[in-house]
Amino acid sequence: xxxxxxxxxxxxxxxxxxxxxxxxxxxxxxxxxxxxxxxxxxxxxxxxxxxxxxxxxxxxxxxxxxxxxxxxxxxxxxxxxxxxxxxxxxxxxxxxxxxxxxxxxxxxxxxxxxxxxxxxxxxxxxxxxxxxxxxxxxxxxxxxxxxxxxxxxxxxxxxxxxxxxxxxxxxxxxxxxxxxxxxxxxxxxxxxxxxxxxxxxxxxxxxxxxxxxxxxxxxxxxxxxxxxxxxxxxxxxxxxxxxxxxxxxxxxxxxxxxxxxxxxxxxxxxxxxxxxxxxxxxxxxxxxxxxxxxxxxxxxxxxxxxxxxxxxxxxxxxxxxxxxxxxxxxxxxxxxxxxxxxxxxxxxxxxxxx
Numbered sequence: 001x002x003x004x005x006x007x008x009x010x011x012x013x014x015x016x017x018x019x020x021x022x023x024x025x026x027x028x029x030x031x032x033x034x035x036x037x038x039x040x041x042x043x044x045x046x047x048x049x050x051x052x053x054x055x056x057x058x059x060x061x062x063x064x065x066x067x068x069x070x071x072x073x074x075x076x077x078x079x080x081x082x083x084x085x086x087x088x089x090x091x092x093x094x095x096x097x098x099x100x101x102x103x104x105x106x107x108x109x110x111x112x113x114x115x116x117x118x119x120x121x122x123x124x125x126x127x128x129x130x131x132x133x134x135x136x137x138x139x140x141x142x143x144x145x146x147x148x149x150x151x152x153x154x155x156x157x158x159x160x161x162x163x164x165x166x167x168x169x170x171x172x173x174x175x176x177x178x179x180x181x182x183x184x185x186x187x188x189x190x191x192x193x194x195x196x197x198x199x200x201x202x203x204x205x206x207x208x209x210x211x212x213x214x215x216x217x218x219x220x221x222x223x224x225x226x227x228x229x230x231x232x233x234x235x236x237x238x239x240x241x242x243x244x245x246x247x248x249x250x251x252x253x254x255x256x257x258x259x260x261x262x263x264x265x266x267x268x269x270x271x272x273x274x275x276x277x278x279x280x281x282x283x284x285x286x287x288x289x290x291x292x293x294x295x296x297x298x299x300x301x302x303x304x305x306x307x308x309x310x311x312x313x314x315x316x317x318x319x320x321x322x323x324x325x326x327x328x329x330x331x332x333x334x335x336x337x338x339x340x341x342x343x344x345x346x347x348x349x350x351x352x353x354x
Contacts, residue, residue: 003189004197006030008061008171011043013183018047018054020180027194028057030091030149030169033080036065037072040080040314048084057201061091061127062112066098070111075299075311078119082318087201089122091149095129097136106138113146125149125168133161149188167191168200215248215288215321217331217341217349224348230330230338237337245352246333248288251278251321253330253341257303258290259323265303266292266313269326278321292317323351
């Protein structure tokens with residue numbers, strides 16, 4: 001069976017000319033996204049954009065750290081991914097034991113795999129090597145259910161870890177020379193032709209997600225002021241009637257929270273300090289977005305700090321805004337026209353359900 005060449009990279013590769021990588025015949029790229037619950041690869045976002053633009057088939061991997069809670073590790077991974085969906089399933093990198101027992105390491109691997117599958121809808125791959133897996137991971141008949149990405153250098157056939165009889169990807173060299181990359185690069189084979197790789201990616205694409213729609217609000221107050229800015233200090237320049245439906249173009253105020261998934265809220269602005277950058281995507285009909293601009297932003301179960309802390313956002317995470325909350329939240333609905341979504345804890349609008 002023919003093999004298809006590809007690479008895996010992290011920020012150690014530095015600047016990459018992805019068009020040259022593609023022109024040299026490499027067909028896929030696996031990008032490091034996160035390590036544990038504390039590190040995001042600083043080049044992940046640019047690599048993702050540029051590798052996709054060059055026509056490569058792209059996936060991402062998370063490096064497991066056994067001393068960290070699985071929920072926080074995988075939460076960070078999916079915060080970093082945001083709305084991005086890999087072409088073929090995500091990969092859990094299992095190559096370090098962090099000094100824990102084999103039982104503890106095995107349990108962390110199992111928890112991370114379960115959470116990745118729950119969040120992505122696809123069974124992830126496992127990246128590891130024969131000797132590490134043999135010496136540190138407890139045996140289980142379940143391992144063979146996961147596609148294997150095996151690391152084995154200077155071999156004509158990869159040595160497989162216990163539990164597998166075949167491999168999907170093989171990292172066969174850590175020091176490849178790839179056009180467009182100045183440093184040594186990990187080289188990989190996919191176990192099949194390019195058409196097989198395309199079919200593998202197509203066959204493992206998650207079910208289509210509900211399309212984002214323009215964010216709109218309906219006025220619930222009897223009459224609502226239109227002001228020239230996001231606050232009561234700005235001039236009144238008009239009125240809105242109850243029942244008016246408005247597009248939401250931007251958010252302002254001193255206490256603004258956004259819901260980006262059911263029961264998951266983060267502060268967009270708190271105490272007048274912005275924690276997110278709100279923007280309209282190139283196609284406004286795909287919904288209002290926000291980009292996290294601070295490190296370690298809490299995810300809470302409701303739109304206030306009194307709600308339970310259920311996770312963390314990472315800097316650069318991109319969110320689709322589904323709902324708005326807070327005690328001083330204003331929306332821009334036309335050029336230079338703002339109205340209170342909520343003020344002093346009283347709501348004057350509600351989101352229009354799609």
